Amino acid sequence: MPTNAPPRRRRRGPGTRLVTLAVALVAATLGLAAPAAQAADSLISQGKFVTASSVENAGTPASAAVDGNTGTRWSSQFSDPQWIQVDLGGAATVSRVVLNWEAAYATAFQIQLSDNGSSWSTVYQTTTGTGGAQTLNVPGAGRYVRLYTTARATPYGVSLWEFQVYGSGGGTTQPGAGTPPDSFWGDTAGIPAAQNVLMVKVLNRTNGKYPDSQVFWSFGGQTHSIAEQPYIDMPANSAGRMYFYLGTPNGQYADFIEFTVGPDVFNGNTTRVDAFALKLAMRLHAHDGYDVQVGDDYGTFQEDRAATFAKFQAEVPTEFKGLATVNAPYRIPAPGSAPDFRAGGRYANYFTGYAQSVGVNEPTSNITGCAGSLAGNPDMCAALNRHTAHLPQSQWQDPAQYYQAAPANYYAKFWHDHGINHLAYGFPYDDVAAQSSFVSHGDPQWLAVAVGW
Secondary structure: OOOOOOOOOOOOOOOOOOOOOOOOOOOOOOOOOOOOOOOOOEEOOOOOEEEEOOOOOOOOOHHHHHOOOOOOOEEOOOOOOEEEEEEEEEEEEEEEEEEEEOOOOEEEEEEEEEOOOOOOEEEEEEOOOOOOEEEEEEEEEEEEEEEEEEEEOOOOOOEEEEEEEEEEEOOOOOOOOOOOOHHHHOOHHHOOOOOOOEEEEEEEEOOOOOOHHHEEEEEOOEEEEOOOOOEEEEOOEEEEEEEEEEOOOOOOOEEEEEEEEEOOEEEEEEOOOOEEOOEEEEEEEEOOOOEEEEEEOHHHHHOOHHHHHHHHHHHOOHHHHOHHHHOOOOOEEOHHHOHHHOOOOOOOOOOHHHHHHOOOOOOHHHHHOOOHHHHHOHHHHHHHHHOOOOOOHHHOOOHHHOOOOOOOOHHHHHHHHOEHHHOOOOOOOOOHHHOOOEEEEEOEEEEEEEEEO
16 A cells, blocks of 8 residues: 655665566465464564565565564555565474455465475465455475465555464574674664664774774764764654765765665665765664664675775676776776766667667666666666566566676676675666665664775
């Protein structure tokens, strides 16, 4: 159902509406709903890592379905099919699933289990769902539990206040690929309580290259080194950027994060849509225990800046290598910001033939920048950048298909390869299929921002 959450914006804004991920319908076997199990099972899904096919907007993230708060919800885009899945953190025995639907419910759906998150078995299915609070007896075993919906009851998406899995086993979801250790974030217990919406702490992670007195942040008309003031008591704001500088305020080594902050919600992201300039990562922690990290991965922070530039050149194809030299040592620009890929540049037609083969007549710079006719077609823009536009549309947003052949946006691929959990904002519609470094949660407590060299 529509909410008052921030509307989608075309560019890399944290209020963006993500776009539907179409997935293939799996074969189903019939199951039966039954009264709640009476065995002494436990709630094993709350606070675990969760993903979804899409979200309606920044205010309805997948994480809201497993946060234990019946005042927050996950809501999908307005199409079929949709899914939400939770990683229980280890092998588990599942006894029942409780679905607490918002008014936008599904009439046809399946409950599926998996040991690996890719091969699924159906333990319950219905085509006559009635919404409300449903308790489903679904005995089985697996690490992953997925709700897969195929028919909506309303013109809106599907929406859950809570998606609860009961049983035994499981465990703590392990940190994803490239996740920094807790020590990287310092003494988070000592972050003071916010008087406004949340407390922001800026961390020097330049590995000794710059002292705290030469690591600066700028926001809301204030500029300080973190030696002077490492904390910002963040008020609500409609949209903003916080800039970071190394060496001197307003120096050439500079980058930013983007966010909107509501009265009781944080929506934000790191971004590589324009360029890479500084290594950045964010960790958002909420009062309900929600804790998530996004941005450049731990290995990238540990290496010298020169090593990152060299790694970029080593990992991308010839057409993209010049991005690491055109503005060196300050920036690696996105293709659409570099002369090579713009009109008159030697790779100005890099995407042209591929785009025309699927009916899109736009220059390469508009494809990597999701501009022109692609400004209103996020699915196609994402498919072109990921080289999936030639596939059946049901496979466009399958991560297993991304970047498998040229032409593709290998600049974006590099930042995904070296992002926490392989998430990054490498082009404006990289939020399609929830692949961006966007994070959103209600009742936020603190945000730590690491600035690296």
